[in-house]
Amino acid sequence: xxxxxxxxxxxxxxxxxxxxxxxxxxxxxxxxxxxxxxxxxxxxxxxxxxxxxxxxxxxxxxxxxxxxxxxxxxxxxxxxxxxxxxxxxxxxxxxxxxxxxxxxxxxxxxxxxxxxxxxxxxxxxxxxxxxxxxx
Amino acid sequence: xxxxxxxxxxxxxxxxxxxxxxxxxxxxxxxxxxxxxxxxxxxxxxxxxxxxxxxxxxxxxxxxxxxxxxxxxxxxxxxxxxxxxxxxxxxxxxxxxxxxxxxxxxx
Amino acid sequence: xxxxxxxxxxxxxxxxxxxxxxxxxxxxxxxxxxxxxxxxxxxxxxxxxxxxxxxxxxxxxxxxxxxxxxxxxxxxxxxxxxxxxxxxxxxxxxxxxxxxxxxxxxxxxxxxxxxxxxxxxxxxxxxxxxxxxxxxxxxxxxxxxxxxxxxxxxxxxxxxxxxxxxxxxxxxxxxxxxxxxxxxxxxxxxxxxxxxxxxxxxxxxxxxxxxxxxxxxxxxxxxxxxxxxxxxxxxxxxxxxxxxxxxxxxxxxxxxxxxxxxxxxxxxxxxxxxxxxxxxxxxxxxxxxxxxxxxxxxxxxxxxxxxxxxxxxxxxxxxxxxxxxxxxxxxxxxxxxxxxxxxxxxxxxxxxxxxxxxxxxxxxxxxxxxxxxxxxxxxxxxxxxxxxxxxxxxxxxxxxxxxxxxxxxxxxxxxxxxxxxxxxxxxxxxxxxxxxxxxxxxxxxxxxxxxxxxxxxxxxxxxxxxxxxxxxxxxxxxxxxxxxxxxxxxxxxxxxxxxxxxxxxxxxxxxxxxxxxxxxxxxxxxxxxxxxxxxxxxxxx
Ligand SMILES: [Mn+2]
Ligand SMILES: [Mn+2]
Numbered sequence: 169x170x171x172x173x174x175x176x177x178x179x180x181x182x183x184x185x186x187x188x189x190x191x192x193x194x195x196x197x198x199x200x201x202x203x204x205x206x207x208x209x210x211x212x213x214x215x216x217x218x219x220x221x222x223x224x225x226x227x228x229x230x231x232x233x234x235x236x237x238x239x240x241x242x243x244x245x246x247x248x249x250x251x252x253x254x255x256x257x258x259x260x261x262x263x264x265x266x267x268x269x270x271x272x273x274x275x276x277x278x279x280x281x282x283x284x285x286x287x288x289x290x291x292x293x294x295x296x297x298x299x300x301x302x303x
Numbered sequence: 304x305x306x307x308x309x310x311x312x313x314x315x316x317x318x319x320x321x322x323x324x325x326x327x328x329x330x331x332x333x334x335x336x337x338x339x340x341x342x343x344x345x346x347x348x349x350x351x352x353x354x355x356x357x358x359x360x361x362x363x364x365x366x367x368x369x370x371x372x373x374x375x376x377x378x379x380x381x382x383x384x385x386x387x388x389x390x391x392x393x394x395x396x397x398x399x400x401x402x403x404x405x406x407x408x409x410x
Numbered sequence: 411x412x413x414x415x416x417x418x419x420x421x422x423x424x425x426x427x428x429x430x431x432x433x434x435x436x437x438x439x440x441x442x443x444x445x446x447x448x449x450x451x452x453x454x455x456x457x458x459x460x461x462x463x464x465x466x467x468x469x470x471x472x473x474x475x476x477x478x479x480x481x482x483x484x485x486x487x488x489x490x491x492x493x494x495x496x497x498x499x500x501x502x503x504x505x506x507x508x509x510x511x512x513x514x515x516x517x518x519x520x521x522x523x524x525x526x527x528x529x530x531x532x533x534x535x536x537x538x539x540x541x542x543x544x545x546x547x548x549x550x551x552x553x554x555x556x557x558x559x560x561x562x563x564x565x566x567x568x569x570x571x572x573x574x575x576x577x578x579x580x581x582x583x584x585x586x587x588x589x590x591x592x593x594x595x596x597x598x599x600x601x602x603x604x605x606x607x608x609x610x611x612x613x614x615x616x617x618x619x620x621x622x623x624x625x626x627x628x629x630x631x632x633x634x635x636x637x638x639x640x641x642x643x644x645x646x647x648x649x650x651x652x653x654x655x656x657x658x659x660x661x662x663x664x665x666x667x668x669x670x671x672x673x674x675x676x677x678x679x680x681x682x683x684x685x686x687x688x689x690x691x692x693x694x695x696x697x698x699x700x701x702x703x704x705x706x707x708x709x710x711x712x713x714x715x716x717x718x719x720x721x722x723x724x725x726x727x728x729x730x731x732x733x734x735x736x737x738x739x740x741x742x743x744x745x746x747x748x749x750x751x752x753x754x755x756x757x758x759x760x761x762x763x764x765x766x767x768x769x770x771x772x773x774x775x776x777x778x779x780x781x782x783x784x785x786x787x788x789x790x791x792x793x794x795x796x797x798x799x800x801x802x803x804x805x806x807x808x809x810x811x812x813x814x815x816x817x818x819x820x821x822x823x824x825x826x827x828x829x830x831x832x833x834x835x836x837x838x839x840x841x842x843x844x845x846x847x848x849x850x851x852x853x854x855x856x857x858x859x860x861x862x863x864x865x866x867x868x869x870x871x872x873x874x875x876x877x878x879x880x881x882x883x884x885x886x887x888x889x890x891x892x893x894x895x896x897x898x899x900x901x902x903x904x905x906x907x908x909x910x911x912x913x914x915x916x917x918x919x920x921x922x923x924x925x926x927x928x929x930x931x932x933x934x935x936x937x938x939x940x941x942x943x944x945x946x947x948x949x950x951x
Contacts, residue, residue: 210641211862214627218372220599220639229382242370246336249368253379258362260321260382265599266365267372269334273885295863297628298851311598325598378599
């Protein structure tokens with residue numbers, strides 16, 4: 169067996185409830201609908217200090233129908249906030265990639281708002297592992 | 304800011320094409336969660352905002368939290384209808400704003 | 411004895427082993443997980459191979475007598491010996507060793523002679539590592555000998571443990587494609603290797619896509635390949651399949667090192683893959699597993715087998731197939747002389763060391779299986795003794811050859827179970843709580859019901875410690891009753907225990923190489939005897 173330890177530090181952690189509260193605020197009272205969002209994340213993180221994340225929202229991205237904002241939360245970090253992306257019709261696509269820190273195994277929750285007032289959500293579990301024994 | 308941001312934008316594009324843009328900003332992104340050897344919390348110092356504009360019009364921006372990894376990387380797209388200049392800016396917690404520009408030729 | 415052996419050989423002929431009624435217009439030959447084995451080996455297939463979630467009770471999670479029943483194989487037959495653990499010692503004495511690249515070369519030569527330009531030879535990876543020679547030459551011996559087989563493409567896993575520079579150096583001189591659609595550089599997120607290669611075989615445009623082991627930087631040291639990022643990247647697989655179809659591919663083959671259960675899930679979720687040549691989990695199945703329209707092929711490990719899959723491809727659709735998993739019985743298949751010479755040359759620098767006898771064994775030594783194998787128990791005993799530890803941890807690698815009871819243990823045998831590029835044996839204090847976390851973590855990497863969340867090999871082997879595991883539980887509650895054998899007392903979560911182990915993925919791990927320590931231990935024992943392991947109580951199957 170082989171071990172390595174990483175993360176954001178110890179202490180208080182966000183919970184699915186705190187993440188849900190953030191989403192409610194972002195959605196302005198609307199109940200998010202599942203779908204339209206693709207999240208690309210490794211199922212198991214190679215390095216909790218830098219986990220590649222790509223989000224993509226299926227939208228026309230025209231002047232009258234485009235994704236305005238995308239909120240990314242991590243429900244097991246000390247604070248749930250990761251980033252908020254803001255798009256315009258000039259973005260061409262509602263796609264963005266970055267690299268994030270994950271203290272532990274947790275869900276990444278992505279919520280998107282459109283110019284027409286629709287709200288979508290999706291989530292993906294990322295495992296942060298300590299052991300490694302290769303086959 | 305000792306190190307300059309690194310940017311990848313195509314030099315040319317066709318009118319109406321959606322181009323891919325990649326940016327990398329060298330920065331420690333101190334989370335404010337870590338403790339030093341004496342057990343004191345190391346103060347937070349991150350890039351909290353990134354903005355991309357094309358010919359003065361907003362294309363994409365990001366508000367960032369300490370959960371963004373060191374050397375913040377952002378990849379996004381832009382629809383280009385005419386030749387012009389991309390302007391990128393990164394805002395540090397201490398108020399410093401770093402900017403960079405990149406031209407694109409649209410035929 | 412020798413009489414049975416002669417009898418067994420009389421019944422088996424090369425002609426029978428290779429007999430195949432050619433079919434269709436494309437032939438795929440697949441080898442995988444050879445693990446540095448140039449010459450024939452004994453390799454006992456697993457007794458315990460537990461499937462969870464949708465894989466529960468499904469091949470390859472069928473072993474022993476159940477395997478024989480499921481596939482209609484006669485007990486004590488050549489196939490029973492090659493494919494299961496049943497009567498292993500007796501049958502090994504009858505049928506002898508299996509494998510060897512020179513036997514493989516003979517088979518490939520014959521199929522090519524018969525099928526001409528219809529043949530694709532594909533190597534699923536874990537080829538360059540697993541033996542003394544491979545480790546000492548940093549994969550050169552394997553790369554040189556494999557090159558003589560002229561494969562069309564390969565992918566990788568343990569290859570990466572030679573580090574980025576060495577991997578690039580070997581790939582540059584391969585003369586064929588190293589494919590890995592799921593590897594990106596960590597700076598700009600750009601592909602490191604070619605995703606696929608198009609071949610024209612028998613008038614059919616065949617796209618071979620490569621998928622390297624997705625969890626290489628998790629299961630093996632990330633510091634050895636810091637600029638490369640892996641992952642399953644299902645979206646990328648889908649995108650590359652579409653790209654290959656658009657480029658005119660009439661047959662899509664995924665040369666995969668995902669492991670069988672990951673490929674089973676992938677096949678159900680990604681449309682348009684005709685064949686997945688699986689690897690990594692070392693399963694050997696005598697027939698394909700069909701998931702939707704995708705055929706999954708499992709070709710075993712250690713050079714024991716080569717798969718032949720003949721396909722009839724018409725108008726971009728597979729109309730039919732014929733398959734055979736060919737065991738390379740070393741006493742039956744005539745070795746290819748050119749390859750034998752190359753193997754001799756590759757092994758020559760190490761010949762004296764390889765043959766050196768260290769001790770004897772009274773027990774069958776093997777590793778493969780979800781929990782402790784006897785070779786691992788021997789390694790754990792060596793760690794406990796030689797590093798004066800209370801608890802030993804040994805990785806659950808799936809590679810490692812078997813040694814028959816009554817046989818000498820050679821330096822080659824020891825290295826076949828230990829040859830890695832990070833062999834240091836650490837000795838450090840760990841709390842009972844930490845040990846539980848480690849066991850839980852590794853167990854989840856094996857028994858998570860979603861295969862995409864599994865990584866690595868079999869369960870970590872423990873010396874000086876007994877425990878119970880309920881494989882059906884979630885992470886954190888699978889492991890119980892951890893007991894220190896020395897005292898017979900439950901592990902105290904707060905107490906620190908002295909732990910010796912090897913294969914740490916952490917950079918800068920200090921300690922002697924594991925093979926030195928194991929050799930010293932066996933030499934001191936002269937004759938080793940390993941009692942059946944009763945220290946892990948398994949439930950929830
Ligand atoms: Mn392998
Ligand atoms: Mn492997």
